[in-house]
Amino acid sequence: MAVFDGPGTTVSLPGETAYETATQVFNLAAPARPAAAVTARTLDQIRAALGHARAEGLPVRVHSTGHAAAATGPMEGSLLIRTELEGDVEIDADRRLARIPAGTRWGAVVAAAAPHGLAAPHGSSPTVGAVGYLLGGGLSPYGRQLGLAVNSVRAIELVTADGEPRRVDATHDPDLFWALRGGGGGFGIVTAVEVELFEAAGVVTGSTSWAAEHAGPLLTRWLEWTLKAPREVTTSLRLMNLPPLPDVPPALVGWTLAVDGAILVPAGGDPAAAQRMADQLLEPLLGTADPVLSTWSLTSLSGALEAHMDPTDPVPFAGDHMLLSELDEDAVAEFLRLFGPGSGSPLVVAGLRQLGGAFAEPGPDGGALDHLDAPYCYAGSGVPFDAPAARALEEHQAKVRTALRPWDTGRTVPSFVESVTQPQRHLDALAVSRADRVRVRVDPDGLFRGDIAPNATSLR
Numbered sequence: 001m002a003v004f005d006g007p008g009t010t011v012s013l014p015g016e017t018a019y020e021t022a023t024q025v026f027n028l029a030a031p032a033r034p035a036a037a038v039t040a041r042t043l044d045q046i047r048a049a050l051g052h053a054r055a056e057g058l059p060v061r062v063h064s065t066g067h068a069a070a071a072t073g074p075m076e077g078s079l080l081i082r083t084e085l086e087g088d089v090e091i092d093a094d095r096r097l098a099r100i101p102a103g104t105r106w107g108a109v110v111a112a113a114a115p116h117g118l119a120a121p122h123g124s125s126p127t128v129g130a131v132g133y134l135l136g137g138g139l140s141p142y143g144r145q146l147g148l149a150v151n152s153v154r155a156i157e158l159v160t161a162d163g164e165p166r167r168v169d170a171t172h173d174p175d176l177f178w179a180l181r182g183g184g185g186g187f188g189i190v191t192a193v194e195v196e197l198f199e200a201a202g203v204v205t206g207s208t209s210w211a212a213e214h215a216g217p218l219l220t221r222w223l224e225w226t227l228k229a230p231r232e233v234t235t236s237l238r239l240m241n242l243p244p245l246p247d248v249p250p251a252l253v254g255w256t257l258a259v260d261g262a263i264l265v266p267a268g269g270d271p272a273a274a275q276r277m278a279d280q281l282l283e284p285l286l287g288t289a290d291p292v293l294s295t296w297s298l299t300s301l302s303g304a305l306e307a308h309m310d311p312t313d314p315v316p317f318a319g320d321h322m323l324l325s326e327l328d329e330d331a332v333a334e335f336l337r338l339f340g341p342g343s344g345s346p347l348v349v350a351g352l353r354q355l356g357g358a359f360a361e362p363g364p365d366g367g368a369l370d371h372l373d374a375p376y377c378y379a380g381s382g383v384p385f386d387a388p389a390a391r392a393l394e395e396h397q398a399k400v401r402t403a404l405r406p407w408d409t410g411r412t413v414p415s416f417v418e419s420v421t422q423p424q425r426h427l428d429a430l431a432v433s434r435a436d437r438v439r440v441r442v443d444p445d446g447l448f449r450g451d452i453a454p455n456a457t458s459l460r
Helices: 017-022 043-056 106-116 130-135 174-180 212-227 271-286 301-305 329-339 387-403 429-442
Strands: 036-040 060-063 079-083 090-092 097-101 153-159 165-168 189-196 202-211 233-242 254-265 297-299 318-324 349-354 376-382
Touching: 017 036, 017 079, 036 043, 043 060, 043 079, 043 153, 043 189, 060 189, 079 189, 090 106, 097 106, 106 130, 106 301, 130 153, 130 189, 153 174, 165 174, 174 429, 202 212, 202 271, 202 301, 212 233, 212 254, 212 271, 212 329, 233 271, 254 271, 271 297, 297 301, 318 387, 329 349, 329 387, 376 387
Parallel strands: 036 079, 060 079
Antiparallel strands: 090 097, 097 189, 153 165, 153 189, 202 254, 202 297, 233 254, 233 349, 318 376, 349 376
């Protein structure tokens, strides 16, 4: 039977419909099974839930969409608060700001900003929650031009462990504002973020795919292009082995290699200039082999949410992530050996995202994580549809880590980490110490300690 505590707050227990709703995750391979759960839509509901947690002696965990479910620790014995805050995205067109309630997906943010000729530093999927993505760094398809998405955050609203709502920014509790932006979590329950938008008239974006038998020369030419690419362009390359599912184009079933990206058309800018940059990227690749599918075009700002073809429905997945240094011929050979046709790889996708440019530049008045000192981001994942498949994925990930060790920087992006057991490090010792001091101040009893990313604290 559900426990009612506070104004309109239902604390649900396992087996109840409300519990199943609150504990839904995007990554079905990492189910959340807390002792109790709440879907909070108002500040009063959050405060009541915190009061219940304290009364029952339950630590508190927080999520919204559950994309990062596998990267957080087990929730057994905790109260989970799912944040689905009421209210629409609010756009201040004159100041180029968006106020985004917690639980809002990027698709809704882009749709709200676009009629004003404004764009947001979103990710590659319309279904990812904006708050978790931003506070975990955020690799935007516009990132080589704009930097890490978290650098666009101008204010954060949250409820801390004492139940008090706060709004922090560069002048109001700047230490907490710094820590929230990439500091590893565990500071409270974020209820909204205010993000700076940027003017744009459209975007040239899309994906071109080839049969994977051409992967060697295509990977080499793409890497050569990234070394001199203009910062207006952000691209990624993926080796994929997609199953024949209804939402997978027939041309992409089986082993393929895809190159996708985005190039903004600035307000008042020339779309032809953006198209020329895309042509410069694709020309050496198209000269290598004929593609099996290509979708690059000038489109509305929402088009960049579709180019990467991320799944929109919850799926089980398990994978790994690393930030890599410059990749030479040996790295190309290892990448193909690990992921190409005939490799025996159980991964569905293994990809490289192009960094550099503004990604490598610290943001003015940035937070705990404000830039990335690596030219490439690796991420690979597969489907653990049964126990043998899960073991095969785990074994292959270990093999990948060993093979790519010469190029592994040891650093990671929090929003890309896919397992709590994998090596992850995005803060140095000084940043960890500073973040810990903020945690002790705002959460002295460690109510939110379970939500702290591994290696982001020394308080455990």
